[in-house]
Amino acid sequence: MRAISGLWRWRHNPLCRPTDLAEGWVGLVALLLVVLAAPAAGVLAGGATEDVLQRSVREQHENRHQVRATVIRELDPSPLSVDPEGSVGGELRTRVLARWTASDGTGHSGPVSTRLKDPRPDDRFPLWTDAEGRITARPMDTVTATTHAVLAGFGVTLLTAVLIEGVRRLIVRHMVHHRYVRLDRAWERAGPDWGRTGTGS
Structure with a gap:
């Protein structure tokens, strides 16, 4: 997440490339999603699991x-x-x-x-x-059902955070790849004349 810490410092720097800013924004968005979206997904999944398990607990106690x-x-x-x-x-x-x-x-x-x-x-x-x-x-008891629901919520939260971080890494890797492609093309244009007299080097 170094790109996030450098986002503010780089925003008015003349040496900052557009890809640097884009990488910083991608990191910031990923961080916000990990902090906000991942726990929200865990709460929703845990709540849904709790409802299903508690319904199963009631049915089991009625039928057993x-x-x-x-x-x-x-x-x-x-x-x-x-x-x-x-x-x-x-x-x-x-x-x-x-x-x-x-x-x-x-x-x-x-x-x-x-x-x-x-x-x-x-x-x-x-x-x-x-x-x-x-x-x-x-029959399952309510405490066991709640424990399973909490574990399911934690699992979904962790899985969501890992998924977000994985997507961030893929995006950054794609950006870095294109950055090197552009650098190679620029070097191919300047390379043959590098150091020759009259080429402005």
């Missing part, structure tokens, strides 16, 4: 129900018995054969992963099911 399941017997361990909502390394869970009653009153049974470390028959544990009694994931 927590019931109490009863252990029938413990099953052989499975390498897939990892809690996806646990820690980064994954929390090992115990597989059991259990029975439960859905919110509509129908009875169900089947293999279930539970956090019980030493499950015994008739032990009870919470289980999330849908309206038909099928096992489902725990």
